[in-house]
Amino acid sequence: MKVRIELTYKTPKGIETVFRSDDMSAGEGIIIAEDLEKSGRAKNIRFIDTLETSWTLKELKEYMTEIKTEPHNVTVYFDGGFDLETKRSGLGCAIYYEQNDKSFRLRKNALVKELQTNNDAEYAALHFGIQELEALDIHHLSVTFVGDSQVVVNQLNGEWPCLEEELSKWVDRIENKLKQSGIHPVFELVSRKGNQEADKLASQALQEIEITSTIQL
Structure with missing residues (x-):
């Protein structure tokens, strides 16, 4: 499953901007998103798949757990x-x-x-x-x-x-x-x-x- 990450980044001075990543595997996206969350400066993190379906980090992690045993x-x-x-x-x-x-x-x-x-x-x-x-x-x-x-x-x-x-x-x-x-x-x-x-x-x-x-x- 390929996804791209979309998020809002906020600097310590309160300046905000929106970032969109290149496509990557869902597993890679989850790792990057979790790292971004730790920074405390990324919010509204969403994953967009090839069907343009939007996922939260929680939803994507649950889905990946569900399909783990399947190809x-x-x-x-x-x-x-x-x-x-x-x-x-x-x-x-x-x-x-x-x-x-x-x-x-x-x-x-x-x-x-x-x-x-x-x-x-x-x-x-x-x-x-x-x-x-x-x-x-x-x-x-x-x-x-x-x-x-x-x-x-x-x-x-x-x-x-x-x-x-x-x-x-x-x-x-x-x-x-x-x-x-x-x-x-x-x-x-x-x-x-x-x-x-x-x-x-x-x-x-x-x-x-x-x-x-x-x-x-």
């Missing part, structure tokens, strides 16, 4: 590769999350044969990652999805129109699945270099190297 702070890296000669696609996803004060990484790939284009493979990889979130019982959270496909990320962000019928079906399928899970998606576009892990998983799938692993980081 949270979730980021999904996804990538799809398409072999034009064989008409096969490799799907890869790497999911990072926290649970019980520990960090984990799940890596998984799959080889599929029914897709027709590279864009289909990219959408299928994202859908594949969402299915893995279901398997982890991740729901009603904000989740960051990171990919290097401009088509997928910009279309799902609403920045590019989706004119192809087959890709429109993927958009509907993905949006419906996210809605059913109560997941609020945040889509981030990175370079291929910034998506190397998922890219490698997709390539390994095309080489018929199956990967399924979860490790504690």
